[in-house]
Amino acid sequence: MPRTTLPAALVLGGAGLIPFLGLSALVILGQPLAGLAPRPLLAAYGAVIASFLGGLRWGAAAASPEGRGADYGVSVIPSLIAWAALFAPAPWDLRVLGALVLAWGLVDQDLPRRGLVPAWLGRLRLVLSGVAGLTLLAAGFWGTV
Structure with a gap:
């Protein structure tokens, strides 16, 4: 990362990957x-982070x-998809969340x-x-149900 990246963002962002x-x-x-079964913990954490990503856009x-209204509308999409993913059966819960988090990195x-x-x-x-x-995605494809 370039020097203009805030050190706190790097440290906290990296720490957020530990779970x-x-x-x-x-x-x-x-x-x-x-x-405790790790799958529901991972799905819940993934959903929380997906909601956080939407909050970044908000x-x-x-x-x-200019506060474009479209940005507000788009910002709620990760929360809604993540919430729905929590109701999906395994392994689709983690697969949907993985695809969502990957895609949202590009969307943003x-x-x-x-x-x-x-x-940065x-x-x-x-x-x-x-x-x-x-x-x-790895847990969704290679994990135990």
Whole structure:
């Protein structure tokens, strides 16, 4: 990441990947976490993060002088899809969430191009969404049900 990336964003963003990596590994290995099934924990965390990603667009729209209504509408899509994914049977819950997180990393690339967020945030989002989405997909394809 370039020097203009805020260190806190790098550290906190990276820390946010720990549950994705750990829980996905447990799902794939079929191992519980302190007696709890890791799949619903991973799905819940994925849904929360997907909602957070929508909130990023909402915040960018609110901070923008023009505050385009379309951005507000688009910003609720991840929350709605993530909520629906929680009702999907395994393995589709994690597959939908993985595809959503990956896709949303790309969807949000218009924000830095439009000057609504710093360029470094667009690059960071690609990396974070890539890792998070791929771990969800890996657990959804190779994990135990």
